[in-house]
Amino acid sequence: MIAxxxxxxxxxxxxxxxxxxxxxAAFAADVGASWGLYTxxxxxxxxxxxxxxxxxxxxxxxxxxxxxxxxxWEFVYFAYQWALNGKTIGxxxxxxxVVNADGARLTARQAVVRTLAFPLSxxxxxxxxxxxLVQRERRAFHDLVAGxxxxxxxxxxxxxxxxxxxxxxxxxxxx
Amino acid sequence: xxRRLGQFEVSPNPINDRFERMAQSIxxxxxxxxIDSIDLNxxxxxxxxxxxxxRVNADAIVDRVDVEKIVERVDVEKIxxxVDVNALVERVDIRRIVDQLDIESxxxxxxxxxxxxxSTSGVAAEVLDVIRAQGVGLDxxxxxxxxxxxxxxxxxxxxxxxxxxxxxxxxSATPLDGSTAGRGQ
Numbered sequence: 001m002i003a004x005x006x007x008x009x010x011x012x013x014x015x016x017x018x019x020x021x022x023x024x025a026a027f028a029a030d031v032g033a034s035w036g037l038y039t040x041x042x043x044x045x046x047x048x049x050x051x052x053x054x055x056x057x058x059x060x061x062x063x064x065x066x067x068x069x070x071x072x073w074e075f076v077y078f079a080y081q082w083a084l085n086g087k088t089i090g091x092x093x094x095x096x097x098v099v100n101a102d103g104a105r106l107t108a109r110q111a112v113v114r115t116l117a118f119p120l121s122x123x124x125x126x127x128x129x130x131x132x133l134v135q136r137e138r139r140a141f142h143d144l145v146a147g148x149x150x151x152x153x154x155x156x157x158x159x160x161x162x163x164x165x166x167x168x169x170x171x172x173x174x175x
Numbered sequence: 176x177x178r179r180l181g182q183f184e185v186s187p188n189p190i191n192d193r194f195e196r197m198a199q200s201i202x203x204x205x206x207x208x209x210i211d212s213i214d215l216n217x218x219x220x221x222x223x224x225x226x227x228x229x230r231v232n233a234d235a236i237v238d239r240v241d242v243e244k245i246v247e248r249v250d251v252e253k254i255x256x257x258v259d260v261n262a263l264v265e266r267v268d269i270r271r272i273v274d275q276l277d278i279e280s281x282x283x284x285x286x287x288x289x290x291x292x293x294s295t296s297g298v299a300a301e302v303l304d305v306i307r308a309q310g311v312g313l314d315x316x317x318x319x320x321x322x323x324x325x326x327x328x329x330x331x332x333x334x335x336x337x338x339x340x341x342x343x344x345x346x347s348a349t350p351l352d353g354s355t356a357g358r359g360q
Contacts, residue, residue, distance in 0.1 A: 015339030019314020103336030159304040
């Protein structure tokens with residue numbers, strides 16, 4: 001049985017601005033997921049090229065095309081998922097979601113703008129991300145550019161109920 | 176009109192008084208005879224009850240009724256004892272009620288859906304809950320220290336987008352899973 005964190009952490013947060021650690025963890029998970037998928041795709045392409053032409057496909061010999069494909073892939077990975085439901089794989093894992101600054105659903109245009117502005121937040125030693133800590137609405141530079149905000153979409157109350165259910169009637173406060 | 180003379184009461188006009196009493200008794204007798212001879216059912220048939228009722232100012236009557244007082248006098252326990260709940264439930268068409276429910280929106284817009292969807296997901300959900308809760312805990316830790324450094328009272332900061340959280344910090348709301356058209360919890 002996994003030890004649950006204190007019940008105080010299970011207070012309802014849905015719709016609240018998400019914090020820096022959750023967002024960073026989501027980003028790290030996304031980097032891992034996108035790289036994993038990219039590597040798998042590259043492997044599939046290499047195999048297809050080898051089977052079709054009999055020649056091996058080397059990344060080292062095709063660095064520029066590979067880099068372009070990587071940039072396009074990263075753009076598609078983030079923009080498509082944000083446009084689809086405001087969440088990437090990493091965000092879904094961490095229970096956070098991108099929404100319009102007023103809380104409405106993210107538009108496709110906002111998703112594209114956010115994806116394009118995202119590298120700008122990374123530039124200048126990641127100063128663009130400082131807004132997550134110091135800005136009143138925890139919005140990074142790319143959030144301000146795209147008019148978006150990141151919120152907790154995780155249903156903490158349901159998690160609390162599940163945890164209580166798992167404890168059973170004999171140990172209601174255990175864990 | 177009577178004048179007192181010692182202990183006797185004497186009418187100033189005894190003949191007139193006797194006539195009055197006689198007239199009274201005749202009137203009573205005649206009235207009884209008239210009433211007995213009237214066919215009330217026949218009269219009622221000729222009365223337009225709807226028209227009569229339409230002329231009654233029901234609001235004025237209700238205004239004069241002290242409902243609180245009436246309710247106080249009602250023994251609800253006694254009424255409930257007399258109610259056959261099983262028979263009542265048997266008469267309820269549950270299928271019809273369920274048909275009228277918009278289950279999909281209920282599941283999409285309430286925590287019920289999340290509970291149902293995730294309650295069976297086992298260890299994976301358990302791990303995910305813990306990871307997320309730890310994330311929230313660390314978020315709070317950093318936010319607390321940032322607010323301290325910036326000398327910013329935490330209460331002055333907005334909790335979330337206006338349409339998702341109510342002004343009260345611990346207000347409840349609809350979950351956001353799937354769509355963002357809800358209020359923060």
